[in-house]
Amino acid sequence: xxxxxxxxxxxxxxxxxxxxxxxxxxxxxxxxxxxxxxxxxxxxxxxxxxxxxxxxxxxxxxxxxxxxxxxxxxxxxxxxxxxxxxxxxxxxxxxxxxxxxxxxxxxxxxxxxxxxxxxxxxxxxxxxxxxxxxxxxxx
Numbered sequence: 001x002x003x004x005x006x007x008x009x010x011x012x013x014x015x016x017x018x019x020x021x022x023x024x025x026x027x028x029x030x031x032x033x034x035x036x037x038x039x040x041x042x043x044x045x046x047x048x049x050x051x052x053x054x055x056x057x058x059x060x061x062x063x064x065x066x067x068x069x070x071x072x073x074x075x076x077x078x079x080x081x082x083x084x085x086x087x088x089x090x091x092x093x094x095x096x097x098x099x100x101x102x103x104x105x106x107x108x109x110x111x112x113x114x115x116x117x118x119x120x121x122x123x124x125x126x127x128x129x130x131x132x133x134x135x136x137x138x139x
Contacts, residue, residue, distance in 0.1 A: 012080050012088035013062035021045065022055050023064060023078060023085065031077040 015023065025040045026032065032040070038052040047055075056076055059065040066079045080088075098104040113121065131137075 012085050013064050014092060015059075015062070015064060015085070015089070018045070018055065019059055019062075019064065022052075022059060023082075026065070026076070026078045027082040031075050033073050033075055037076070 021044070022037060022041060025037060029036070029040060034049075034053050034056055037056060038047070038049050041047060041052060042049075056065065056074075060067060060076070063079055064085070065076045067074045067076045069075075094100060094102055094105055098108075
């Protein structure tokens with residue numbers, strides 16, 4: 001019989017750069033066993049198999065991954081979507097660095113934005129405004 005383990009925090013856990021790399025593999029591929037994660041990340045990072053297992057344990061402990069035990073193996077899967085984790089990480093960054101003031105974040109980058117990037121940002125803001133006016137949740 002399979003056993004399941006899942007812990008989910010409301011805002012999502014804070015992840016290191018290496019943990020983000022592992023999570024990206026899950027979002028690209030889907031549920032994987034440790035050996036599959038190793039095959040997917042070893043070439044990129046040069047990690048040993050035990051390093052991958054340690055990283056998976058850390059991600060389970062943080063609640064970023066859930067797992068299902070099938071016989072002697074564990075099948076890991078993300079407990080959060082990429083969008084949920086990105087939203088949480090971005091919000092955490094804005095809170096820490098800009099004291100939660102989103103306009104300050106934009107002001108910081110406005111001088112570094114190309115004309116084309118500015119057009120893309122304006123189009124995205126217009127799309128979000130229309131979404132809000134319709135009463136739909138942002139996507």
